Amino acid sequence: MLLAGGLVALVVAALSDRIRRLPISEPLLGLLAGIVLGPAVAGLLDVRPLTEDHAWLHTATRILLAISVMAVALRYPLGAVRAQVRPVVLLLAIAMPLMAVITAGLSAWVLGVGVGAAVLQGAALCPTDPVLASSVVTGGPAEEDLPARDRQVLSLESGANDGLALPLVLAAVAIAGPLTAGEAALESLWQVAGAVVVGLATGWLGGRALRAGEAHGSTDPGPLALFTAVLALTVLGLSGLIHVDGVLAVFVCGLAFNGVSTGSERAADVPIDEAVNRFLVLPLFIGVGAALPWADWADLGWRGLLLAGAVLLLRRLPVLLALRRPLRLGWPDALYLGWFGPIGVSALFYLAMEAERLGAEPTVLAAGSLVVVASVVFHGATAAxxxxxxxxxxxxxDQAETSATPGRADRRG
Known part of the structure; x- marks a missing residue:
């Protein structure tokens, strides 16, 4: 696994920024490498299918998500974050629940599963993934081609909704399993409220500690670049001990740290952001590619393929088009953000969580992993x-508008 990850990382490093202009992404490269090296082809990675062994998946995705959402929280100045609060809140409060309902309905209709399995599927697949979204909104080509507002909205939505999808997942667990509605509501309140408190406190403390170190000249660029990654893992561990939403706590911590810090910390975090986007995703997707449940996919047959296509086309795009005016998006922006709402690491995280709480449901895990792979393939291939x-x-x-109105400045700047 280490050798495969290292070799693919060398390919990514050699391609450098050119990979952003090709119809491929780093997660897709890792996924393809895992398929080739896994039991389905070469057999060099002897792992069991995800539907049989998913314990490692929950831990691996949780750690990767924590580092990724910390990078998202520090990617932009706090002023830019405040400017996008309105569209992000609309996406979290309206679009995300609608995406869960649409996905659950498609699962029930296409697969013919019961309400419990359908809502589990809908809740797990509703969040927009920050790891896959980062490959769309970061890098030189993205900054050249996309307006800052679109990149910021997609980044912040993907960072926040990973943790805030937990109440939807707990509601699905209550419908599908022994958890009552009251228990699910109380746990959701504790996990979300506790995560906000933990995130604010640790972010403030981390920012103050780093500023104190800078004031005494004890913080140099090397440790500074790793500080936020270590802080993310610290918050994740604390959240696990007191049973609050760790991914949300890390995101809130990053925002609080962003507000307290001087700004140099955010600039120093760029290498960590780039490392997450380009290299840390590789081992996970190699493992996922090697552990794909081919036999369970075969049992799904054409229904699995139909579900994957329907979810990619109908889960998000119609919702964003319907919310175009409240979000203040032009048609090209609504179409772009509607299509590029990838499903990836966060979906695997919640699928594994549901399996741990209720026991593995092969249909949910198989169909969910198929949708994730479809998103990695199609969103990776269509990004450039x-x-x-x-x-x-x-x-x-813009050229047509400028020609119609002489002397008008280019609105894109």
Whole structure:
């Protein structure tokens, strides 16, 4: 596994920024490597299918998500974060529950499963993944082709909704299992409220500690670049001990740290952000590729493929188009953000959590993993062409608008 991850990382490093202009992504490269090296092809990685062994998946995705959402929280200045509060709140409060309902309905209709399995599927697949989204909104090509507002909205939505999807998952567990509605509501309140308190406190303390170190000249760039990753893991551990939403706590911690810090910390975190996006995802997706449940997919047959296609097309795009005016998006922006709401690490995290709480449900795990793979493939393959199409459409529209109104400045800046 280490050798495979290292070799793929060398390929990514050699391609450098050019990979952002190709119809492929780092998670897709890792997934393909895992398939080739796994039991389905070469047999060099002898692992059991996800439907049989998912314990490692919950831990691995939890750690990766924590580091990723910390990077999202520090990616932009706090002023830019405040400016996007309204659209992000709309996406979290309206779009995310609608995506869960749509996905659950599609699962019940296409797969013919019961209400319990359908709502488990809908809750697990509703959050927009920050790891896959980062490959869309970061890097030179993304900054050249996409407006800052679109990149910020997608980043912040993906960072926040990973933790805030937990109440939906707990509600699904209550419907599908022995957890009562009251127990699910109390646990959701404790986990979310506790995560906010833990995140605010640890972010403030971390920012103050780092500023004190800078004041005494004891913090140099090397440790500074790793500080936020270590802080994320610390918050994750504390959250696990007191049973609050660790991923949400880390995101809130990052925002609080962003507000307390001087700004140099955010600049120093760029290497960590890039490392998460390009390299830390590789071992996870190699493992996922090797552990894909091919036999369970075969049992799903055409229904699995139909579900994957229906979820990718109908889970998010119609919702974003319907919310275009409240979100203050033009048609190209609504179409772009509606398509690029990838399903990835966060979905695997919640699928594994549901399996730990209720016992593995092969249909839910198999169908959920198939949708994740479809998202990795199609969103990875369309990222570069999608940006190019967006750039072409918007620049053509700007030129037409400028020609119609002489002397008008380019609104994109």
């Amino acid at each position: 062409p999608g940006r190019a199409t967006y750039r072409s459409v918007t620049r053509h529209g």
